[in-house]
Amino acid sequence: ASEGKSSQPGKTKTVVTMTTSHQPQDRYKAVWLIFFMLGLGTLLPWNFFMTATLYFKSRLGQPQNASLGTANLSRDIQASATPMVPSPDQSYLSAIFNNVMTLCAMLPLLIFACLNSFLHQRIPQSIRILGSLVAILLVFLITAILVRVPLDALPFFVITMIKIMLINSFGAILQGSLFGLAGLLPAHYTAPIMSGQGLAGIFAAVAMICAIASGSELSESAFGYFITACGVIILTIICYLGLPRLEFYRYYQQLKLEGPGEQETKLDLISKGEASRAGKEEFGVSAPNSQPTTNSPSIRAILKNILVPALSVCFVFTITIGVFPAVTADAKSSIAGSGAWGHYFIPVSCFLTFNVFDWLGRSLTTITMWPGKDSRWLPILVVARLVFVPLLLLCNIHPRKGHLAVIFKHDAWYITFMAAFAFSNGYLASLCMCFGPKKVKPAEAETAGAIMAFFLSLGLALGAVFSFLFRAIV
Numbered sequence: 001a002s003e004g005k006s007s008q009p010g011k012t013k014t015v016v017t018m019t020t021s022h023q024p025q026d027r028y029k030a031v032w033l034i035f036f037m038l039g040l041g042t043l044l045p046w047n048f049f050m051t052a053t054l055y056f057k058s059r060l061g062q063p064q065n066a067s068l069g070t071a072n073l074s075r076d077i078q079a080s081a082t083p084m085v086p087s088p089d090q091s092y093l094s095a096i097f098n099n100v101m102t103l104c105a106m107l108p109l110l111i112f113a114c115l116n117s118f119l120h121q122r123i124p125q126s127i128r129i130l131g132s133l134v135a136i137l138l139v140f141l142i143t144a145i146l147v148r149v150p151l152d153a154l155p156f157f158v159i160t161m162i163k164i165m166l167i168n169s170f171g172a173i174l175q176g177s178l179f180g181l182a183g184l185l186p187a188h189y190t191a192p193i194m195s196g197q198g199l200a201g202i203f204a205a206v207a208m209i210c211a212i213a214s215g216s217e218l219s220e221s222a223f224g225y226f227i228t229a230c231g232v233i234i235l236t237i238i239c240y241l242g243l244p245r246l247e248f249y250r251y252y253q254q255l256k257l258e259g260p261g262e263q264e265t266k267l268d269l270i271s272k273g274e275a276s277r278a279g280k281e282e283f284g285v286s287a288p289n290s291q292p293t294t295n296s297p298s299i300r301a302i303l304k305n306i307l308v309p310a311l312s313v314c315f316v317f318t319i320t321i322g323v324f325p326a327v328t329a330d331a332k333s334s335i336a337g338s339g340a341w342g343h344y345f346i347p348v349s350c351f352l353t354f355n356v357f358d359w360l361g362r363s364l365t366t367i368t369m370w371p372g373k374d375s376r377w378l379p380i381l382v383v384a385r386l387v388f389v390p391l392l393l394l395c396n397i398h399p400r401k402g403h404l405a406v407i408f409k410h411d412a413w414y415i416t417f418m419a420a421f422a423f424s425n426g427y428l429a430s431l432c433m434c435f436g437p438k439k440v441k442p443a444e445a446e447t448a449g450a451i452m453a454f455f456l457s458l459g460l461a462l463g464a465v466f467s468f469l470f471r472a473i474v
Contacts, residue, residue: 007032008048016099018352020183023249023251024248025037025248026248027211027247028249030246030248031243031249031357032189032192033184033192034239035178035192035193035196035265036193036196036197037196037235037239038193038236038239038240039192039193039194039195039197039200040196040197040199040200041133041196041200041233041235041236041237041239041391042171042174042193042196042197042200043175043196043197043200043201044200044204045136045139045140045167046105046167047200047201047203047204048140048207048229049101049167050101050300050325051111051208051347051351052207052225053097053098053101053221053325053329054208054212054218055182055220055221055222055225056097056101056160057404058151058218059151060071060093060097060153060156062093062234070383077314080361088466089323093154096404098189098469099471100161100328100465101261102159102200102321102325103464103467104161104164104165104168105164105167105168105463105464106457106460106464107165107464108165108166108172109171109172110170110172110454110461111169111172112168112172112173112457113172113175113176113453113457113458114454115173115418116172116173116176116454117176117453117454118299119445120446121447125177125180128174128177129174129177129178129240129271130237130240130241131170131313132170132174132177133170133173133237133240133439134237135166135373136167136171137230137237138156138176139163139167140167140226140230142163142226142228143163147219147222148219148223155351164359165302172425172457175457176450176454177435177450178193178447178449179193179450179453180446180447181446181449182437182449183436183437183441183446184253184255185249187369187438188365189429190433190449191362191363191365191430192366194361194426194429194433194434195363195430196358197356198362198426199359200355200392201355202355204355205347205351205352205355206352207346208351209347209352211224211225212343212344212347213288225287229416230381233422238455241371255442255453256465263438270345270437273408276280277340284408291380299404299451302440302448302451303438303451304443305439305440305448306436306440306448306451307433308378309378309432309433309436309439309452310378310432310451310452310455311379312428312432313428313429313452313459314458314459315383315385315435315457315461316382316425316428316432316459317371317389317425317429317459317462317463318460318463319425319463320459321384321423321459321460321462321463321464321467322338322389322467322469323388323389323392323393323421323467324421325350326349326470326471327392327393327397327467327470327471328350328354328392328395328418329346329350329351330396330399331345331346331349332345332397333349333396333411334409334410334412349414349418353415353419353422353459354422356422357419357423357426358422358423358425358426359371359426360423360426361422361423361424361425361426361429361430361440361463362427362429362430363426364427365430365431365434369435371433373435373438373439378428378431378432381387381424381428382428382432385421385428388420388421388424389433391408391417392414392417392418392421393473394406394408395408395409395417396408396409396411396414397474399471400474401474402473403473404473405474429456433451433456436448436452437449437452438450443466
């Protein structure tokens with residue numbers, strides 16, 4: 001009763017707004033911000049692993065990483081994983097680390113994204129999202145603990161790859177569920193997920209640069225690095241738990257359950273404060289009289305409607321992962337010499353540049369969405385990104401097998417290509433993910449979002465396979 005009295009003026013105002021505009025407002029952009037935070041938590045784990053290659057390779061005994069003045073190893077790691085003259089096995093593991101890491105990440109991502117597309121209607125959304133976040137949190141806690149545990153190169157390599165597979169398996173379920181959830185809301189609510197994912201890369205890249213600049217021992221920096229990721233994931237869990245409390249979100253969730261024809265009934269439920277029942281259903285508690293008015297949508301029919309954006313987002317990420325980071329992370333500075341820029345070149349020019357411009361491209365879709373969802377320009381622009389493959393392969397990538405000459409040797413060429421490559425990736429991928437669920441009926445939007453996430457994961461997996469080819473061509 002006291003809660004009703006304290007919130008009555010706000011309730012009266014909300015009811016007036018809802019009956020005139022037929023939908024509640026996203027007050028203070030709270031739902032938008034939560035989806036942004038969920039997007040951040042979706043890709044942050046993978047980005048932290050991807051940008052921590054300095055740490056992982058040093059544990060595998062790569063001499064050039066072990067000798068960096070700003071990345072001295074702790075005594076236990078020096079004794080167990082980085083001898084002054086690495087064995088052939090250690091050198092081989094370091095050499096294949098980027099390619100194997102990409103493959104171990106993308107194949108589980110594809111498999112579990114496919115499973116999520118077919119099984120998301122049978123497993124409660126809260127279990128899929130919360131369960132995935134908790135599992136990823138546990139993996140990162142184990143990773144932080146293992147920073148202090150001495151391991152030989154081969155066991156460390158195997159354990160690292162298993163952790164990468166687990167993170168991307170749960171990440172696929174999380175991402176597919178999240179895009180399906182966003183598909184229930186207006187089209188521009190997919191954009192904060194994409195933008196948050198872009199910011200995750202920036203966050204991880206900046207954290208690694210700060211770790212290098214601190215001059216502290218690499219083991220100490222890595223420990224703080226992974227603990228920071230744990231903190232962000234915990235914050236993401238808290239944000240998701242608060243989502244069903246928001247009126248704007250409850251409106252669209254109930255609209256899915258009841259159908260557009262019962263909108264006025266739903267407005268009455270919310271105005272009376274009874275829409276918490278939708279929140280209970282969201283977390284696996286069934287309301288007695290709430291049943292979907294339509295049968296489960298046909299996946300084949302939905303796929304036919306969203307085939308163009310689905311194939312487009314698949315192609316975008318095939319090209320992106322085909323060269324980033326498996327090829328681009330092996331670029332060398334032509335102007336650094338013996339200066340400090342050599343230590344910062346890859347963290348800044350490769351990871352930070354990519355993630356900043358990728359985030360800018362994703363964020364641009366909150367302002368403009370050109371070309372439209374039915375425009376032929378969208379697939380044309382997606383295919384045009386093929387030009388970045390030869391441009392980046394002809395940069396100063398080392399070691400080379402002599403198949404291609406270095407044409408764009410200066411650092412400026414590499415940075416320019418990376419910026420355009422990343423911006424086009426973020427913008428076109430975000431457009432595809434926004435348009436997909438809006439080419440079907442509202443009741444089919446969640447399934448369409450899950451299918452779009454599957455094709456995104458398919459692109460990542462294909463890119464991981466092609467990365468071996470692109471690296472061999474160099």
